[in-house]
Amino acid sequence: MNSDDTSRSTGRLLLAAAPGGLCLVQDLLNSAGMPEASVPDLLDNESAAQTWLDASMQTWSEQTGRTARRIALSGDDLPALRDLRHDVRGWLTSEAEDPTPHPVDVDLSFRDGRFSFQPKGDGAAAVTSLVHLEALLASHTGTLARLKACMNPSCGAVFYDLSRNATRVWHDMKTCGNTLNLRASRARRRATAKGSPADSDR
Template sequence: MNSDDTAQSTRRLRLAAAPGGLCVVQDLLNSASMPAASIPDLLADETSAQAWLDSALRTWQEQTGRTAPRITIGVDDAAALRDLRSHVRGWITGDADDGTPHPLEADITFHDGRLTYAPRHDGAVAVASLIHLETLLASHTGTLRRLKTCKNPACGGAFYDRSRNGTRVWHDMKTCGNALNLRASRARRRHSPLPGEAAEATP
């Protein structure tokens, strides 16, 4: 597996991995580009997508304690993975609620008192099955609601909200929260009339 840090989509944003298998969903979202920070799209082509996937599966293995499946990305898979990323982002942000079914291709086995699963086939189909399974499991355990995307339009980084009340909206308060709060404050000051102007406008 590729150990190049540039392939580690969540780590390049200096974010902690989401718990368990949800980390691979987070890694998919964080593979997107961020032009404002000169961060490239890790699913731009077959080579970069394979590097991203190898890194994401390594994190998944560390987080779940299971052996990661070996999935090979083909020539046409990068575009399919970008589409997958878009619809998963829609689930997380609440912008996709069209009831569209997404097929799963996976094997479920029972061993040592545990049910385990592994995606079938290869390429984007296998990745989609893994992503859909982990998203489904997280939705039932309640952890999915804590996977969020930063409200800064120039960022959109996916982070796991570990705050007690689960109300974080920025991936990082210093880099995104403070910047947007300052921008909003300046905008309010620009549009607020001075005390003298307000008095003159009052009949």
């Protein structure tokens, strides 16, 4: 983890970046706030959102080996970015009711035997195009299925599952898995105690 990670949504959660351009999709999702952990929403204001996007595009450039141009945001872009984040989380958790179609507008180029692309324009529209293209590519390579949201409802951190069978459900077993497993175990013991004959005779 490098020194810039504290300004990145995934880095501040001490999580490794997803491979390739999928890191941008992950960063978008991890920009959400976690009130119980006092983690702020990075799309709450224009300054925080621009800092988030600049850092995320730097990670995207490092992960893909492509040069990232700066995408400028304004305050008017924030509602659309938050809607995009909501929609993408819906895909990831299979909770999307009616998938919202989003236009994709990019410049394609072919150089050194490979295609590359850059989103056109600025603002939320450019971010939306890039996020959708990276998600599309990841769905074809099978990596999108390994991007998961932590099952702890008060967490929801998005991590890349590197387990052999892709069976992880917690972003961190110590902070989320053990806590919820212990809570569930206590609930089962309470339920068993309430149903015991000793309780029914009282």
